[in-house]
Amino acid sequence: MSVAFEVQGLPITELAEEFGTPLYLYDGEEITTRFRGLRAALHPALEVFYSLKANPNISVCALLHSCGARAEVSSLTELVTAERAGVRPEDIIFLGPGKSRAELAACLDRSVHAIVCESVEELGLIDELAAGRGVTAPVALRVNPSFQVKGSGLTMGGKPRQFGTDEELLLAEGRGLAARYPHLRLMGVQVYLGTRILSEESVVENTRRILDLAERLAAALDFPLETVDVGGGLGIAYFDNEKDLDLGVLAAGINPLIEDFVGRHPDTRLIMELGRFLVAAAGTYVTRVRYTKTSMGENFAVTDGGTNHHMAAVGIGSYVKRNFPMAALERLDEPATEPWHITGPLCTPNDVIGKKVPMPPLRAGELIGVQRSGAYGPTASPVHFLSHGYPAEVLVLDGRAHLVRERDDVDVLLAGQRLYRPVGQGD
Numbered sequence: 001m002s003v004a005f006e007v008q009g010l011p012i013t014e015l016a017e018e019f020g021t022p023l024y025l026y027d028g029e030e031i032t033t034r035f036r037g038l039r040a041a042l043h044p045a046l047e048v049f050y051s052l053k054a055n056p057n058i059s060v061c062a063l064l065h066s067c068g069a070r071a072e073v074s075s076l077t078e079l080v081t082a083e084r085a086g087v088r089p090e091d092i093i094f095l096g097p098g099k100s101r102a103e104l105a106a107c108l109d110r111s112v113h114a115i116v117c118e119s120v121e122e123l124g125l126i127d128e129l130a131a132g133r134g135v136t137a138p139v140a141l142r143v144n145p146s147f148q149v150k151g152s153g154l155t156m157g158g159k160p161r162q163f164g165t166d167e168e169l170l171l172a173e174g175r176g177l178a179a180r181y182p183h184l185r186l187m188g189v190q191v192y193l194g195t196r197i198l199s200e201e202s203v204v205e206n207t208r209r210i211l212d213l214a215e216r217l218a219a220a221l222d223f224p225l226e227t228v229d230v231g232g233g234l235g236i237a238y239f240d241n242e243k244d245l246d247l248g249v250l251a252a253g254i255n256p257l258i259e260d261f262v263g264r265h266p267d268t269r270l271i272m273e274l275g276r277f278l279v280a281a282a283g284t285y286v287t288r289v290r291y292t293k294t295s296m297g298e299n300f301a302v303t304d305g306g307t308n309h310h311m312a313a314v315g316i317g318s319y320v321k322r323n324f325p326m327a328a329l330e331r332l333d334e335p336a337t338e339p340w341h342i343t344g345p346l347c348t349p350n351d352v353i354g355k356k357v358p359m360p361p362l363r364a365g366e367l368i369g370v371q372r373s374g375a376y377g378p379t380a381s382p383v384h385f386l387s388h389g390y391p392a393e394v395l396v397l398d399g400r401a402h403l404v405r406e407r408d409d410v411d412v413l414l415a416g417q418r419l420y421r422p423v424g425q426g427d
């Protein structure tokens with residue numbers, strides 16, 4: 001008997017049988033454990049907002065909300081998702097560099113906690129929409145700081161960027177800024193410096209500098225600091241040379257900063273917004289091998305799912321291709337003796353989920369899993385390539401598996417298209 005992967009006692013063979021492949025499988029217990037571990041480590045004054053971008057599944061959002069997470073959203077659909085998952089408007093913030101009028105209007109109509117504004121022009125539009133409604137819009141300024149973060153996989157600030165407004169531009173505006181927009185209430189500061197940070201020291205240093213920047217900015221622009229969002233960007237280890245963050249070390253660095261800040265600003269809401277850190281480890285992308293073959297001496301396993309569902313596995317912003325953790329899910333105990341290329345169904349040479357992955361000798365029909373795949377999976381992949389569509393998503397809660405997203409079928413995939421035949425052709 002070989003050892004098979006299971007989630008809360010449910011064997012992968014049965015789950016794959018019941019729900020089919022390709023499939024995203026989420027362990028709800030892992031998500032709640034992750035959230036509670038973080039919650040227990042962090043200073044209680046620091047609220048955790050879930051960034052839906054990482055995994056917008058409504059049941060995942062509802063699960064995190066049930067643990068106490070609030071929501072950070074960046075589109076109208078994400079806003080409605082959070083709302084339907086049960087998050088109250090006062091626990092939702094909306095950010096994004098290119099918000100539409102409809103999105104801003106929805107924020108005002110629902111009274112979200114804050115609109116995180118990313119440019120001076122956007123302030124003008126929010127002011128106009130608020131005036132039309134006879135309301136005052138709560139606005140937090142997203143700041144592109146003059147400093148940079150070290151140790152981020154993808155830098156979002158501290159250099160020319162489309163996100164936020166430069167610290168120097170805002171400081172130059174001074175008290176005049178709020179006065180120009182009478183229907184806005186400047187009430188907060190948000191900074192997000194980058195994602196996939198695996199150095200506790202970098203997170204701590206960012207937090208220190210962001211808290212300091214928020215104080216300086218609020219003083220210079222003369223608004224009360226109701227909210228400071230210190231971003232986050234906490235990573236998880238994907239590759240051999242990476243190590244997960246140590247929450248104890250992180251908390252020991254951050255909590256005194258928060259304690260200090262709370263002493264000076266007891267009424268300010270403090271926010272950390274996290275996506276990947278909360279959900280990545282809980283997800284497995286499950287595919288089934290359709291064919292095995294060799295080409296010029298190398299092994300290929302062609303599976304039923306590929307980069308159309310898991311673009312991140314191609315190598316997140318890395319020059320040298322590194323593989324996500326992968327396994328032959330029905331034979332975890334067997335020695336991985338052979339290098340295999342794990343490829344998908346797309347007609348492009350780039351559809352490679354893993355290169356030379358050590359595996360036991362693979363066979364058609366068996367299950368392959370890409371682990372730590374709960375964040376930036378199908379939502380960040382070209383799911384419509386070759387018209388395959390979204391895969392199924394299954395969430396395991398209290399030992400029971402729930403289909404939380406149906407896989408797209410042909411009718412769903414064609415529903416949005418209109419067929420026009422050239423006049424005089426066809427029957």
Ligand SMILES: *Cc1c(COP(=O)(O)O)cnc(C)c1O
Pocket residue numbers: 051053054095192194195196231232233234273274275276277375
């Ligand atoms: C993407 C994003 C997040 C979430 O990032 P993670 O690395 O998944 O935690 C948070 N805030 C902003 C502004 C983002 O763009």
